Amino acid sequence: MVTWIISNKVIRVLSVLRRPSFVKNFALNVVSIRYLNQTTLNRSLNILNQGSTLENLFDPRLRIFLLDIKKKFDESGFQNIETKFGLSVVNKNHIQSLAGLGEKLLQTENDLQELKALSTDDDENGDLVKMISEECSQLKETLVQIQNEVLELIVQKDNQQTEGIIMEFSAGVGGQESMLFCFEMLQMYTTYCDSEGWDYELTDIEKSDLEGVRHASVCINHPDAYDKLQFESGVHRVQRVPKTEKAGRVHTSTVAVAILPRPSEVSVTIEQKDLKIETKRASGAGGQHVNTTESAVRIVHIPSGVVAECQTQRSQMQNRKVAIDKIRARLFQMKIDQQLATTRSSRKLQVGSSSRSEKIRTYNFPQDRITDHRINFTSHNLGEFLRGTRPFQILIEKLKEESYKERVSEFLEQIKV
Incomplete structure (x- = not known):
């Protein structure tokens, strides 16, 4: 008889992330949940915190600009949208896309912060640690992708009339x-x-x-x-x-x-x-x-x-x-x-x-x-x-x-x- 031990931490992960990839990985691996000693667990969890500050992943100046765009767009849509951060270089047809990327940035940052918060809990589940680490890496890649998309929208020229x-x-x-x-x-x-x-x-x-x-x-x-x-x-x-x-x-x-x-x-x-x-x-x-x-x-x-x-x-x-x-x-x-x-x-x-x-x-x-x-x-x-x-x-x-x-x-x- 196999006994499944599912901690409160597991439940929190599933409720917080609501991400299909994470749920799928958890379903495939939950049967092999086992205990690790506390030293090994802490060493694994520390990997999540190495070089993972949001400032290192996403340029803070770009974040200020993007969230300002999102705020203005949420307030007035396309009507008279202005910003003090150089909007003149941005094609106004890209405003909606930038606002959507701002929303995606906030959601990704929130998911990443909650994942990192889980790493401070006292739990000895090695498989869960591995899953959290993989999901954290995916979220970091998402932040990099968002930043690249924002920069492309900002600096690209409006050449469709050429x-x-x-x-x-x-x-x-x-x-x-x-x-x-x-x-x-x-x-x-x-x-x-x-x-x-x-x-x-x-x-x-x-x-x-x-x-x-x-x-x-x-x-x-x-x-x-x-x-x-x-x-x-x-x-x-x-x-x-x-x-x-x-x-x-x-x-x-x-x-x-x-x-x-x-x-x-x-x-x-x-x-x-x-x-x-x-x-x-x-x-x-x-x-x-x-x-x-x-x-x-x-x-x-x-x-x-x-x-x-x-x-x-x-x-x-x-x-x-x-x-x-x-x-x-x-x-x-x-x-x-x-x-x-x-x-x-x-x-x-x-x-x-x-x-x-x-x-x-x-x-x-x-x-x-x-x-x-x-x-x-x-x-x-x-x-x-x-x-x-x-x-x-x-x-x-x-x-x-x-x-x-x-x-x-x-x-x-x-x-x-």
Whole structure:
């Protein structure tokens, strides 16, 4: 005959937790309940208290912010919800999710505290100690998961209105060598688009005499393009012996890359009365429409002064559409820049903007080296990198990770405990 000895502690665990996993584990193990000596029991219970303070598991500043959101949401829902802890950086569509995570945080903390309180009781049930320890570990993992979800909701950008991007390439210092490298940069990114399966279109290009590129624009039509390529904006520096150099000296040249998120027509409205449209004959090599019809278009957005041109399409209407898309993208970027200036004025990682005030990356051919100066990242195998393969993808992921960490750090610095 088997005698089951169920203490008050067991009953308290079941009534407090009400968690299916715990109840199931208890049902499977209760038949093997046995006594352990008090020394062994205390040693096992002490494991629950090692490094398990809530302050270590969940950032107290983030907890203050989250519970403030929950309180305001419980009081007024979506109506006029405000907080002193930097709500301006949070998409208001995420408020309900944050409030729900605040409720989940309180419940998890409560369950964890009650589990730890059980560890101070005088009981000698080894199996129960093991079950409590396992459940405590699960609750700690839940706290970490809640914190990660909160941070993602706080720092993620509202990109659902971005249909793609416009990448602009401009040769900088270095003359013909800069133009040659500009062409190679253009090839690198279009090759990467091919590997990702993205649709893209060359909307503007001005070539040099030596098969280089003075200026080019590429429209990439994919919603993931901005998320992955936003950090490519800036000045790219190349160090190598140019084809035009006879003495074998290493020259330094630069190419400027700008990333313009391409919004939907809904997100940026342009009034026809605000546009000044000029037409002219397209210039360039070959084609029946070149120099015979006024298919090239130049459009000025009068309120902002933004200018866009296009002559690569065969008809004036097609060129007009491309030019208006460029204006829309630049107006959208101006809006983003204004937000960055107010919410992230102290950012050290100058990525995702069209600022060209500093060199973001160096391509050193003699050393077969790529160095990104923003995150002190260095890699070799330059040939593979310029083909947009694995080394290039690794750098993209590291830039995204560093940007995420910085945005989280800046947000938490706003909150005083």
